[in-house]
Structures are given as structure tokens and as C-alpha cells.
Amino acid sequence: MTLLHHWEEGPASAPPLLLGPSLGTSLALWDQVAPELSAAHRVVRWDLPGHGGSAADLIGPGATVGDLAALVLALADTLGIDRFAYAGVSLGGAVGLHLAVHHPERLSSLAVLCSSAHFGGEALWRERAERVRREGLEWLVESADARWFTAGFSVPRLVRDHREADPGAYAACCDALAAFDLRDRLAGIGVPTLLVAGRHDAATPPAHLREIADAVPAATLLELPGAAHLAPAQCPRAVLTALRTQLDGPPVSGTAARREVLGDAHVDRAQARQTPFTARFQDFISRYAWGEIWTDPTLSRRERSMITLTALVAHGHHEELALHVRAARRNGLTPEEIGAVLLQTAVYCGVPAANAAFATAQRVLAEEETG
Template sequence: MDAPTVTAARLTGAAHRERLPLLVLGPSLGTSAATLWTGCARAGLTEVFDVLAWDLPGHGYNHSVPEQPFTVADLAAGVLRVVEDVLEQRGELGGHFAYAGDSVGGAVGLQLLLDHPDRLTAAVLLCTGAQIGEPAMWEGRVGQVSVSGTAVMVAGSAERWFAPGFLERSPETGSALLHALAEADDRGYALVCQALAGFDVRQRLAEVTAPVLAVAGVHDVATPPAKLQEIAGGVRDGRYVELADTAHLAPAEQPERVAALIREHVLGEQPAPPTDAVDDGGDDGRYAAGMVVRREVLGDAHVDRATAATNDFTADFQRFITEYAWGGVWTRPGLDRRSRSMITLTALVARGHHEELAMHVRAAITNGLTVAEIREVLLQSAIYCGVPDANSAFRVAQQVLTDLGVDTTDLAPTGGTR
């Protein structure tokens, strides 16, 4: 079959990122790029890499779910297709990149190393294996999810994913990861399980020529340390590291340590020990998370323009809105993005902020609202915000949707004018 659609987010800001080596990050089953890798990215990766993190079909913000089953090799082909797009943007079509992946993301990394040995400069494979689980186990999980949905996996995953005490120490991180699992598309999750059921490259490890760092969590029962030792010992240039107080999601459980290991393995450097930080007026983790969401909702082109236009006068404000609006509110798990878009449209109609309204009509389409739903939001606003405000809003929305090539013939009963 054709490679399944894979979506990806750039975690590094626009400024000078093309000058940095490209690092591609792969997820674990049931997680998303943002929930698994953002903490690790801000812990030392985005300052030295152009970071690209990808989502599995039906996971995170990848809403595409193929009709037919796919293999891990198919997934690897889908990842390479996205990477090629980014390399082309960087003026490096056909170029090289480094890779780090957890669980199924690590399996995809192994497949890339086998299928495209000339493309990867180095790989860090975390909490994974050349073969993961048994086919019967995956078939049983597919059956569970088919009957009860991915929410049925949350309780068991809370036990498998995290080392003892992690959920008490980091409840927000754990909650975000488990929420992403519950929100994963049932069929997308099941298809990835089926791909893993057929994945076994143990007899091919000696074909891997790029340097590989295999990282295990001492408490990982899904892919125990022996799985990573097998990889490190089987490839031609392998090294093994075992992390204490870590189970299956090392990038989220040990973000600083994993970031340091990636830098050391890929760049050949040992990051400087932490020094007393200078207060820059914000939280870097919240800023990094906000930048991910801002790009996913508004698009790279918009954010790149805003970032490129930043100067000494506006820099603090750009950081403020990224950190507090996008990183503080839009990342909260209590509402989905469709709901946040509807609320935002209503507020902008009420205040008459037409430039922002135009931007968020585009964002609403990205977040999955239909033309009919946007129309209903504006009609509702006419009652509670005022007919003149809604009339102007219809006109703004009509123009934006027309520019996007969206059919607007049924947008407003009045055509947006009085």
C-alpha cells in the first residue's frame, strides 16, 4: 500500500533553524509528538537542532487514518516523505538527518536505518526493540480497543509507561500523556498495533551501519533492558545506556538526561553542566509547548512571518503570547481545540478585533470546524454580542474562507451584509 500519512511539527523556532542539523523525533504508541517530546526538546535540543517531531496515524494532530493495514516499513516511508519535505524547505533535498525515537518510534528508526542507510547520520533508540511483544498480545489489544476504545488502555498504560512515583512527581506530564492516549483514534491505534505484530528485524541488525545509542529504562516491562542490549550488541556500531527511575517513556520521564544523551551521541559533545539560570521572564517549557501548539493551529507560514518580524521592541510581547496564550491556555487538556476555536471566535466578534478574527477563522478550519459550524457561532454571536458586530464578522469570515478556497455559498443567510 501507499505509505500512511504522517504529520510532523517543527519544535525549533524559525530564526536560524536551517543552519542547525535536522533531528527527527518519533513517538510511542498512544502518545503525540507534543506530549512526549516537548519537555525534552526544550531541555537542550532546540538550541542545537532543527527539531521535527512526527505523529502516528490517528494520534495527536494526525487525523488521517488509512483504510488498509500498514507495516512498520510503510510507516518509515511515510516519515521519510515528511522529512524530505522539510529537507527541501531547508534547501537540502535528499540530505541527511539524525533520528531519535521511543517504542514504535524506535522501531521506525530501525526500519529507516535498514531501508535508507545512507540518509541517517546517527540514531538514538529508546525503550524499543528489534521485535516488540508477541503477535498474540497485539491481537488481544486490537480486540480490546475495537470493543471499548483507547480509553480502556489508560489504566494499564499508567502502570506500564511510568516508573514508580513519576505520576506523583509530575502529575501534569503524566495526565497530558494519558489524555493523548484516550483521545487517540481507535482504528489508528489498532492499525499501529497490527504493524508492530508483524515487526521483527532481529536477524537484520548487523546490516545497520550508522552509530546507534540504545537507551533502556530499568523499570520498562514493555521493552525491557534486554531488548535494547540486543540492539546495541547486534548493530555494527552500537552503545547501550540504562536509565534509573525510568520505564517506557524516557523522553517524558527523563527529559534532561535524554536530551543530553542525544546531544552527546549525535553531536559528539557533552552539554555543559547547568549553571544558575538568568531570569528571562518566562518558563521555557511552557514557551516550547506554546510554540508547538501555535504552529499547529496557525501554521508554520504565519508563525514564521511573526517570528521574522520580531525586533527588540516586540520580542517580549511575542514571547508573552506564545508562553501564556498558546503554552498556558491552548495546551490545557480541559477543552478540545474545536471548542477553543469557537470560544475564541465569539470573543473576537464581541470585541470587534477583525484582524485577529480573520486569523482565527483560518485556525478554526485547521482545528476541524466546518463552514456550517462557523456560521452557527457567528449567528449565536449576533444574539449575545450584537447584530452589527456579527454582520462585520460574517464579512470577514466570508473573505477568509473564500481566500482559502472553501465553499461559502451557505455561510450566512444574509450574505454577510445588511
């Protein structure tokens, strides 16, 4: 089976996130957002049929948003992705709504950007599809910047992608938009849902996103004052911040991160032992080590645990090593993975150091099994 053209970024073991594009664009729409998200997620961007690198014959006349959603699910299945977070713009957002209604078991969360539960009725999109089939896309390309962005803003790469899209596939996507209307199904969406509206979006005005927010029980609505229709290209930092909060929750405080990694019992003991003499040091650890380093999404907590174990072995800090073996288990490392990390240290830190580390780790893991 021919798959949608796609790019993968980020660790294969990280939580998966699929990103959908708007009509007339390509996966380049996410160029300023996806690399940042890939620090903590397995990001998969995909192209619509006939757009970017996707084959035009993946859909044909009379296509539906359901057909596009089926192609996305086929891509996810082939990549071994069962459940995933999803974010999409315009038509890509409509695909996300379809998945949330018809395949909720596949989604962990949903973000719908500059999109709608309906796109203004059939007539407009049927007429556009017919004209594109007759005349091609050049007449639409000329107005792309005005439809997509606020005055004076442009992304030449996206305009070029619009010009190079296959007219037949573009028209089939218009057919899908013409037939799309999920307004009567929105109340059944149960996944956490973020809705992002561009305040200057003429194609899908904020009222369209507000309509979804009012109907979806677990919805949050954000309106971006500087954005029109393609918010990830025009306001990437704002979109990135919104998606990070949607995917990972609000930024974790240093104390909260310390408790999540080391456990309440350890932190409670440390605080109970705190004196005026050590108070500034405890505050330093919470603010710097836990508030800035351990909460930085560039590395996952699993990866940070691996690095920390290696550093503690190298310096012979066995008491701290025991503490961080327990932390590594909380961060999702298996005993086998911890053993593999310690075996690696034998090569680069020395066999005696690794020997002592294995003894410490074995004791801690045994205590966990019996405790």
C-alpha cells in the same frame, strides 16, 4: 498528499533531527527535551496516524512499520530534508530501526529509546488490536501510567493524548508492532546507534535493547535507573545529555574549541609566545571564552561567528577581525555571507567602520584563495 502532523523547532539551517513518539502518545512526549535540542538542531517532531494532530486515515488495518517509515520519509522530503539524525521511542524507535536497515542513506545517526527489534510476538498485539476495534481505548487508558512510568509518576497530557487517539489508527499501529521483527537484519545497521533502556521498563525491558546493542556494530547502550517506558518524559535531563553526546559528541574542551575555530597555527603561535606574565590570561581565554561561551550549544558556531564579526567591526579591532574572518570560513560562512554581515554593520556601526572592515575581509579572503 496528507502529511503527518509535526512541529518544527530550531534554525532551518541547523542539522536536522527527527523525533518519533511511542504508541498512544503524541509529539508532546518530547516536550522537555526537544526545545533544548533545538538550540543546535532543526528538530522535527511528528505524531503517529490518529494520534495528536495526525489524520487517522494515513494507515489502516494490516499496517506495517514500513508504512510508518514511508510517512516519515514523505514528511522529510516535503520539508526539504535529505539526510537527518533520528531518535524514537518504542514504536517510534522501531521506525528508526526500519529506516536504518532499509534507508541507511537517509540517516546520519540513530537513537532507539525504550524499544525493541521485536515486540513479543504477534498474538499479543493482534489481540490488543481486535479488542481496541471492538471496545475503544478506555480500558487501556486506565493502565497507561502503570505501563509507561514507575509507581507514582504521571504525565496527564500524555494520558489525555492516549484517551483521545483514534481507536482504528491505534489498532493499525498494533498491527504494525505485531508484524515487526528485524532481529536478523540488525548486523547490517552501519549508522552510529544509541540505545537507551529504562531499567524499570516492563514493555521493552533492558534485555531488548541489549539484544540490539550486541548485534549492531556501532552501538552504544545506556541504561537509565529512574526510567520506565517513556524515558523522555520521566528522565528528560538524562535523555537530553545522552542525545547531545550522540549528536554532537562529548563536550569539547576550551583548548579544542579554540583550535577548531581559530586553527592550530594561531593557537600554536599564541602558546609559543606565552610567558609567566601572560599565562593566566591565556588560561582565562581557554577556560572562559572557549570553554564556556564557544562550546555553549545554544548558538551554532556559524551564528557566533556572525556576532563576533559585528562586535569586532563596532570596536575597530581590525587585527582580531582578520583572525575571525578566517574563523568564520572554518565555521561554514561563505564569502557572500561574510559580506552580508559586514554590510549589516554599515547600518548599525557606521559606514567608515564597515569600509575598513571590508578592506580587512577582502585581504583575508584573497589570501585564502591564493594560499
